[in-house]
């Protein structure tokens with residue numbers, strides 16, 4: 001099964017634990033998108049006609065892009081590769097980037113799965129990790145995703161933070177499963 005992953009290398013700030021490549025200068029966003037469109041066209045033959053079943057925008061922070069910018073990238077993949085009729089299209093989301101209507105905008109450009117960077121339901125731990133959001137924002141983001149029609153949702157959680165117990169992990173899992 002073929003899938004295409006595109007890394008969106010922008011973050012508003014850096015979390016303490018993270019080794020992924022990203023920059024905080026979002027003034028480069030438009031030129032980055034132009035480069036992705038060119039690269040997508042250049043790599044059009046890379047999969048040699050194989051059907052692409054999944055498209056995944058990860059990061060970095062893909063939710064720093066507008067839905068329009070995200071749509072440009074997805075269209076470029078669709079135009080240059082043999083994408084299946086019903087591909088899974090995923091975008092990674094930071095909870096603090098979400099606003100009312102955001103998931104509906106994503107759904108309108110074909111996104112049908114989101115991966116939400118919840119990381120923890122404990123605000124102290126989120127602060128320790130250097131995250132920009134709090135648990136309330138994660139809950140709001142999950143509610144909006146379901147309300148606005150994206151029901152295929154995953155939530156990232158971090159385990160192994162210094163001082164964290166298996167009881168803490170159990171709490172995080174229970175809070176997350178409450179949204180099923």
Ligand code: SF4
Pocket residue numbers: 010011012013014015018019020022059060061094
């Ligand atoms: S937002 Fe994500 S990619 Fe950016 S620094 Fe934090 S963990 Fe890393």
